[in-house]
Amino acid sequence: QVQLKESGPGLVQPSQTLSLTCTVSGFSLTSNSVHWVRQPPGKGLEWMGGIWGDGSTDYNSALKSRLSISRDTSKSQVFLKMNSLQTDDTAIYFCTRTTRFDYWGQGVMVTVSS
């Protein structure tokens, strides 16, 4: 069955780089897009960006200068890297499948704090 699972550090210092991994199963990364969405505590959801089946990427214009999404199809993994983190980047980070956002990982809480 389709599954996605996020992993990464729970705590990142301000100005540092966040690196997250989304490991997927039950579907092919070359046929389906994967997207990153985040949710600050008690707030709404924000699409960050995604990587398409052909490997091309799109980013939220508000984050584009700091964000990079890539993948390793042999490992069924999608990666998020975001630099220059600030406290307002504290959020739950989710990966989700396709533009329908039909399946989601359980999310990983990332706190930006010194």
Place this chain on the structure above:
Amino acid sequence: DIQMTQSPSFLSASVGDRVTINCKASQNINRYLNWYQQKLGEAPKLLIYNANSLQTGIPSRFSGSGSGTDFTLTISSLQPEDVATYFCLQHNSWPTFGSGTKLEIK
């Protein structure tokens, strides 16, 4: 970016009630509108896609309607397990979400 205005932000209703939640897009999004349910501490769950298509495994008391700029999620008979936050997503262009509706039982 397309803005999604969702209402109400909070809703309290009794078991068995008919409940409606609305989303309004700042421009025409055709039928590229999904509805999700998010329970506390869980990932969002897709309920309705493309405005009115029920996702597999979702109870038939959930339905969606609308096109263009105005959309509605309806729960025909509210159940205790429906306590959650509901939000809409437009995917006509770069995805944007509604701000959410927190639903509780009276």
